[in-house]
Amino acid sequence: MFNLILFxxxxxxxxxxxxxxxAKYGLKHLSTGDLLRNEIAGQTPLGMAVKNLMAEGKLVPxxxxxxxxxxxxxxNPHVNGFLFDGFPRTxxxxxxxxxxxxxxxxxxxxxxxxxVSQEELIKRLLNRGRxxxxxxxxxxxIIAARITEYEKKTAAVADHYKxxxxxxxxxxxxxxxxxxxxxxxxxxxxxxx
Ligand code: B4P
Numbered sequence: 001m002f003n004l005i006l007f008x009x010x011x012x013x014x015x016x017x018x019x020x021x022x023a024k025y026g027l028k029h030l031s032t033g034d035l036l037r038n039e040i041a042g043q044t045p046l047g048m049a050v051k052n053l054m055a056e057g058k059l060v061p062x063x064x065x066x067x068x069x070x071x072x073x074x075x076n077p078h079v080n081g082f083l084f085d086g087f088p089r090t091x092x093x094x095x096x097x098x099x100x101x102x103x104x105x106x107x108x109x110x111x112x113x114x115x116v117s118q119e120e121l122i123k124r125l126l127n128r129g130r131x132x133x134x135x136x137x138x139x140x141x142i143i144a145a146r147i148t149e150y151e152k153k154t155a156a157v158a159d160h161y162k163x164x165x166x167x168x169x170x171x172x173x174x175x176x177x178x179x180x181x182x183x184x185x186x187x188x189x190x191x192x193x
Contacts, residue, residue, distance in 0.1 A: 114172030
């Protein structure tokens with residue numbers, strides 16, 4: 001199994017690049033953002049519980065996302081590997097993921113960390129807010145709250161995986177195809193190693 005984490009601040013291109021990577025490498029895409037938005041769209045009790053937090057740009061509680069990932073791993077026993085997008089977002093989530101994968105006799109092969117300036121992140125998210133129905137992209141205050149959550153709680157996830165030498169930084173600004181090429185280069189290097 002080849003499991004990777006696509007890491008980066010909100011708007012760094014995780015969702016965009018994930019779509020291409022899963023098509024090329026045949027990985028199962030697990031985006032906690034998508035899973036949570038599906039719960040909201042389906043008006044499930046879980047969706048109702050997280051709706052306001054997400055709209056305010058705050059992270060949802062660790063127990064909720066860890067449980068969602070646990071179920072998703074159980075439901076996909078025969079895949080080539082997983083691409084985790086937007087998860088883990090806290091050190092507690094990273095430790096839980098490592099444990100769940102170890103129970104299945106596998107681990108994270110690489111963490112690809114997209115690097116994008118704050119100015120560009122805000123520009124991209126406001127732009128998406130104009131064309132999508134994502135309530136967390138509509139104004140600069142909510143976007144700033146998401147970036148603050150990232151700095152306070154999520155940036156530490158890279159430090160967690162750095163301890164195991166698993167983090168590779170990739171320039172996340174510029175042409176989407178070019179960034180995809182850089183990500184593929186890192187994955188291919190890991191696959192032959
Ligand atoms: P996510 O759904 O993960 O959303 P995101 O961080 O905003 O990034 P996303 O992947 O959507 O955007 P992308 O960078 O691809 O999270 C949303 C919320 O869910 C969180 O705030 C939180 O509340 C909750 N949540 C999710 N997971 C959680 C967890 N594990 N724990 C707790 N809470 C959790 O793209 C952004 C825009 O940039 C797009 O419009 C795209 O077209 C554009 N773009 C991409 N690449 C570009 C490029 N190279 N050049 C120009 N534009 C580009």
